[in-house]
Structures are given as C-alpha cells and as structure tokens.
Amino acid sequence: RLYRIASIPGDGIGTETTDAAVQVLEKLAEVSGKFAFEWDHVDWNSKTYREIGSYIPPGGIERLKKSDAIFFGACGWPDIPDHISLWSLILPLRHRLNQYVNVRPTRILRGTSSPLSSCVADPSALDWVIVRENSEGEYAGQGGTTHAGTPLAVGTEVAIFTRPGIERVMRFAFDTAAGRPRKLLTMVTKSNAQRHGMVLWDAVYDEVRAEYPDVAADRMLVDAMTCRMVLRPRSLDTIVATNLHADILSDLAAALAGSIGIAPSSNLDPTRENPSMFEPIHGSAPDIAGKGVANPVGAFWSAAEMVRWLGQGEAADRLMEAVENAAAKGARTKDLGGQSGTKEVTDAVCKELEGM
Numbered sequence: 356r357l358y359r360i361a362s363i364p365g366d367g368i369g370t371e372t373t374d375a376a377v378q379v380l381e382k383l384a385e386v387s388g389k390f391a392f393e394w395d396h397v398d399w400n401s402k403t404y405r406e407i408g409s410y411i412p413p414g415g416i417e418r419l420k421k422s423d424a425i426f427f428g429a430c431g432w433p434d435i436p437d438h439i440s441l442w443s444l445i446l447p448l449r450h451r452l453n454q455y456v457n458v459r460p461t462r463i464l465r466g467t468s469s470p471l472s473s474c475v476a477d478p479s480a481l482d483w484v485i486v487r488e489n490s491e492g493e494y495a496g497q498g499g500t501t502h503a504g505t506p507l508a509v510g511t512e513v514a515i516f517t518r519p520g521i522e523r524v525m526r527f528a529f530d531t532a533a534g535r536p537r538k539l540l541t542m543v544t545k546s547n548a549q550r551h552g553m554v555l556w557d558a559v560y561d562e563v564r565a566e567y568p569d570v571a572a573d574r575m576l577v578d579a580m581t582c583r584m585v586l587r588p589r590s591l592d593t594i595v596a597t598n599l600h601a602d603i604l605s606d607l608a609a610a611l612a613g614s615i616g617i618a619p620s621s622n623l624d625p626t627r628e629n630p631s632m633f634e635p636i637h638g639s640a641p642d643i644a645g646k647g648v649a650n651p652v653g654a655f656w657s658a659a660e661m662v663r664w665l666g667q668g669e670a671a672d673r674l675m676e677a678v679e680n681a682a683a684k685g686a687r688t689k690d691l692g693g694q695s696g697t698k699e700v701t702d703a704v705c706k707e708l709e710g711m
C-alpha cells in the first residue's frame with residue numbers, strides 16, 4: 356500500500372521534529388515491508404506569510420485533500436502576532452478539513468518519568484485520552500473589537516456551542532471510552548459560571564450517556580479538574596472537553612506525563628471524507644529552535660497515531676515500542692532529563708526499528 360502524506364513542517368522546531376518523524380516513518384515502512392509513503396512536502400510557514408501575506412496559498416486546501424493524511428509540525432514566529440499565525444494556518448486547516456475532534460493520548464512512556472510522586476512508583480496510574488472539541492466553542496472565531504486603539508476599546512470573544520457540534524464530539528468520546536479497558540469517561544465544563552453553552556454541554560452529556568450503559572461517566576468543572584489530574588490521576592481515563600479547556604488540560608497532562616515534548620495529537624475527520632492531520636501538541640519553541648535539542652518524541656507518537664489511523668495498527672505499536680526502547684536505553688532529550696539531541700534520539704529509534 357502506498358500512502359500519500361502531505362507534510363507541513365511549519366516554523367522553528369516544527370521543521371526539526373517533522374524531519375525526524377519523516378526519517379523514522381521511512382524506516383518504519385522499510386522494516387514493515389507492507390506499505391510505503393509518498394511525500395508531498397508543503398513549505399507553508401511564517402516566511403511564506405512575510406512574502407505573500409498568507410500561510411496557505413491559493414489552491415492550498417485542494418492540494419491537501421489529495422493526500423491520505425497530513426503531518427504537521429508547528430507554526431508561529433515572534434515577529435508575527437500569534438493570533439495571525441494560528442488563524443492563518445492551523446485553525447483554518449482544522450475547520451476547512453472538518454477535523455472536528457482532536458484526540459490527545461497521554462501516558463508515561465517507558466524510559467521516562469513523571470514529576471508526580473504518585474506516578475513514580477506506578478507509571479500506569481497516568482493513562483489518559485483527552486478528546487478535544489476541535490471545530491467550535493471558544494475558538495469559533497466569533498467576536499470583534501470596537502473603538503480599537505482608544506481608551507474605550509472593547510473586545511468581544513464569543514464562544515459558539517451548537518447541539519450537533521457537541522453531540523458528535525460527545526459520541527466520539529463515549530465510543531473512545533467504551534473501547535478502552537477501564538470504560539471511564541469524565542466530561543469537563545464550567546457550567547456553574549458559564550450558563551448557556553456549558554449548560555448545553557451538560558444536557559447533551561446526559562442524553563448521550565444514557566446510550567452507553569457500559570461506560571462509567573462523571574462530570575467535573577474545569578478548575579476542580581486540574582486538581583484531580585494532579586492529585587488523583589488514576590481516577591481518570593477518557594476526558595472530553597471544549598476547545599479551550601481541552602487545549603489547556605492537555606498541556607497540563609503532557610507536563611504530568613513528563614514533558615510537552617512527548618505529547619501527540621490527532622485532528623480527525625471521523626467521516627473520513629477529508630484527510631486527518633497529526634501533529635505534536637507543542638509549538639515552534641523559538642527559545643530552543645535551531646539548536647538540535649528539540650524532543651522529537653511528540654512527533655514520533657503523532658506519526659504512530661497517523662499510521663494507526665491509516666489502518667496499520669501493528670506498525671504503530673512497533674513504532675511506539677521502538678520509541679520506548681530507545682528512551683529506556685538512555686536516548687532522551689534535556690526536557691526528559693537526558694543528554695541526547697534530536698538527531699541521537701532519531702537515530703536510536705531507527706536503530707531499534709531495524710533490530711525488531
């Protein structure tokens with residue numbers, strides 16, 4: 356099988372971790388012997404924006420639709436306001452390709468460790484999947500500014516929650532929970548303070564929940580949820596939350612599992628009408644860009660999730676096994692307390708794949 360993958364490295368360490376992931380994916384294809392990749396290297400980044408005033412050139416979305424999946428690095432650079440880079444590239448891609456769920460697994464990989472003392476003795480205590488609503492909510496793009504630049508400036512940021520939008524992500528989350536050993540789902544809102552959209556989330560949760568008697572479900576307010584993640588990690592398994600809340604909770608989850616540098620995400624169009632997009636959750640990290648020290652594991656894990664989505668579950672497991680073996684043998688970047696650079700970790704993972 357030949358898979359056509361559009362790779363968009365973007366900016367900063369996005370280019371370093373994407374290069375590393377492409378190298379590891381090529382090795383994975385070689386050792387599996389069952390599939391191969393055909394790459395469409397897409398060079399949209401902040402440089403494109405400076406040159407032509409947009410990140411996505413005309414016809415760009417159509418180009419991506421020709422691929423089986425998209426692999427993304429990160430976008431954003433300090434000379435361009437972050438709301439412009441985000442709203443010019445990653446958010447339009449998610450919206451235009453109907454990628455309405457963003458799945459973020461988090462666990463403590465073998466060979467790495469958590470800053471939580473409760474997880475040091477037993478790393479299996481933290482094994483979560485965060486299901487993030489990826490199409491509306493607080494990132495719907497509604498709002499505006501009046502009297503801009505004056506002392507009377509007013510900015511409105513309107514969150515949009517629709518019943519179909521909530522229902523489809525809620526069903527996806529219940530299905531995800533039902534497919535995991537513990538069959539546990541926690542739904543997160545802030546429906547005490549936000550009394551319209553969040554209350555609608557609660558109502559849809561009650562309805563959908565009735566269809567899944569095998570899933571033990573509960574709900575939490577997002578502020579209390581942060582404490583529970585830190586204090587009682589084992590009480591959680593699958594988590595569903597809005598675009599903003601899940602964005603924040605997944606960075607916390609990544610840090611609790613060891614580092615933001617390991618965390619993957621899958622932007623899925625579950626209807627499979629459009630290609631889905633896989634990316635590490637970290638950004639372009641200008642503070643460490645160009646130094647060869649970025650942790651490529653988040654990109655590798657995202658690559659494994661991509662391969663799984665394409666139907667090659669065995670190869671995905673093999674890649675994660677190689678990543679964990681390499682880490683256990685000491686191939687770890689600084690953020691994980693190690694000494695290795697991006698290249699050493701990448702070479703170590705390729706070597707593990709060869710030896711398997």
Ligand code: NAI
Pocket residue numbers: 368372428429430431432433437440441445615616617634636637638639640641642643648649650651653688690
């Ligand atoms: P960031 O994730 O780029 O960096 C946060 C901190 O984590 C930094 O200290 C960085 O060095 C460290 N870090 C991140 N990834 C790492 C890795 N793989 N290995 C080792 N250390 C790592 O977030 P920040 O600084 O808030 O944003 C930087 C730029 O990235 C901004 O322009 C922002 O808008 C953009 N961004 C883009 C995203 C995307 O393209 N999906 C997501 C998040 C931020």
Ligand code: MG
Pocket residue numbers: 602603606636
């Ligand atoms: Mg984020």
